[in-house]
Amino acid sequence: MLHKVKTLGGRTKSSKRSTSRSDASVGSASVLLVGSSVVHAQELTTVLKSLSNCKVATCEPASNVGKTLNSDSFDVVVFDADKDGDLAHTIRSAAGARKDAVFVVVYAEKAAALATERLKLSAPPTGANMVTFDPDDVFKAVKLICDRSQNGELSCPYCAASGFFEDDLWAHVPLFHINSRSDAKVACPVAGCESKTQLELAPPHRSRDNMHVHLRNEHGKPGAGEAPKEARAPTPVWPFALIVVRNRRGKFLLVQQFAARGYWLPGDRVNPAEDLKSAALRIVKEQAGIDIELTGVLRVSYTPQNDFARMRVIYVGRPTHDGEAQTLKTVPDYLSVGAVWVDVAELEGLKTHGDEPREWFPYVARGAYVAPLEIMTSESAPVMKL
Incomplete structure (x- = not known):
C-alpha cells in the first residue's frame, strides 16, 4: 500500500x-x-x-x-x-x-x-x-x-x-x-x-x-485515511434555546410562527457571546412580548452532523410578577406574528410547527421532574449544592 x-x-x-x-x-x-x-x-x-x-x-x-x-x-x-x-x-x-x-x-x-x-x-x-x-x-x-x-x-x-x-x-x-x-x-x-x-x-x-x-x-x-483522526479542530456548534412558559393559571405560552406555520414554543438561536439563559429571556421577550424567569431545564440535546452539531436546551419558565400582567405581543414582525396562552386541552387539533408543545406541556402539567438550572452552566462554575 x-x-x-x-x-x-x-x-x-x-x-x-x-x-x-x-x-x-x-x-x-x-x-x-x-x-x-x-x-x-x-x-x-x-x-x-x-x-x-x-x-x-x-x-x-x-x-x-x-x-x-x-x-x-x-x-x-x-x-x-x-x-x-x-x-x-x-x-x-x-x-x-x-x-x-x-x-x-x-x-x-x-x-x-x-x-x-x-x-x-x-x-x-x-x-x-x-x-x-x-x-x-x-x-x-x-x-x-x-x-x-x-x-x-x-x-x-x-x-x-x-x-x-x-x-x-x-x-x-x-x-x-x-x-x-x-x-x-x-x-x-x-x-x-x-x-x-x-x-x-x-x-x-x-x-x-x-x-x-x-x-x-x-x-x-x-x-492514510483508513481510520479516523482524533479531532483537533473545533466543531462548529449551533446552540438553540426553547422555553416552556407556564403562567400561574396553569396555561402555557405559544408563539404564532410566520409563513402560516402554526404555533410553537418560543425558541431561536443563541447569539455569539450570549449565554443560554440570557438568550432564553431575550427570545421570550422578542417573540411573546413578556418578561419571564427561568425555573429549570427539561432537556439538553446534542445532534452531530457531518460538519457541525446542533445543541438545544429546553428551559422551563414562568412570567415574572410584572410579566404576568403584561399584554402578549400582537404586532407582527420578523420574529413572530404574536403569542397566546393555551391549556393542554386546546392543543387538540391546533396546528403546531413541531411536536414539542404536545410533548412537554402535559409533562410539565403533571409536575414531572425538571432539572435545576445549575445543570447548564459555565466551566468555571462551582459544583451544584445538594
Whole structure:
C-alpha cells in the first residue's frame, strides 16, 4: 500500500506502509518472567506459547534479574510487583543501553487495582510500561512486539529501536513511550514529514506532549485515511434555546410562527457571546412580548452532523410578577406574528410547527421532574449544592 506524504518542499512522495507485512521480515520476542508465582507463570506461559515467534524464560529468585539481563537480551520482562515493587528500576538499570527498548510489565492484582500503585509503578523514567493482572492483555502486548517488522527504514525517536515500517512505529510509540514527554530534540522520523521537530509542532507555551498527537493523527492508519483522526479542530456548534412558559393559571405560552406555520414554543438561536439563559429571556421577550424567569431545564440535546452539531436546551419558565400582567405581543414582525396562552386541552387539533408543545406541556402539567438550572452552566462554575 502506498501512503502519500508531503515533502518539506510541498511536493508529495510515496512511502511504503506495511499493513499485512507480507513483504516484511516479521520479528520475534523473548519474554522473561521474574519472580512470578507458579500459578502466574503457568497462566502467562499458557497464553504466550501460542505465539510461534515468542520464547519464554523464567528467573527465580527475583534478585537474579540483573545477572540474567546482563547475560541475555530480553524484549519483554514481566514481574510480580506484589513481591517486589522496586524491580522496574533494577530491570532498566540492568538492561543498560537497551533500557528504553525493554517492555516492562507489572503483573500483579494489587498493583493493577490501586490507583496510587499504578501511578507509582509506571512513573517515568524508570517505571513499567504496563500494569495489569490480565494474561490476555499481556498476550496482546507481546503479540504487537512479535509482529513488528525488522527490515523497515524507520527508527523510534524515543528509544532508537530500528527496523520499523510506519504502521509498526505507530503501534510501538504508545506501547513503549506513552509516558515519555516530548521535547524539542524529538523529531518525527517519517521521511518528508513537514512536522520535523517538537518546536515546529506547537509553540513553547503549549503542551510538550504533541509529538504523540502528531504521530497518532498524521501517520499509520489515520494518516492514510483508513481510520479516523482524533479531532483537533473545533466543531462548529449551533446552540438553540426553547422555553416552556407556564403562567400561574396553569396555561402555557405559544408563539404564532410566520409563513402560516402554526404555533410553537418560543425558541431561536443563541447569539455569539450570549449565554443560554440570557438568550432564553431575550427570545421570550422578542417573540411573546413578556418578561419571564427561568425555573429549570427539561432537556439538553446534542445532534452531530457531518460538519457541525446542533445543541438545544429546553428551559422551563414562568412570567415574572410584572410579566404576568403584561399584554402578549400582537404586532407582527420578523420574529413572530404574536403569542397566546393555551391549556393542554386546546392543543387538540391546533396546528403546531413541531411536536414539542404536545410533548412537554402535559409533562410539565403533571409536575414531572425538571432539572435545576445549575445543570447548564459555565466551566468555571462551582459544583451544584445538594
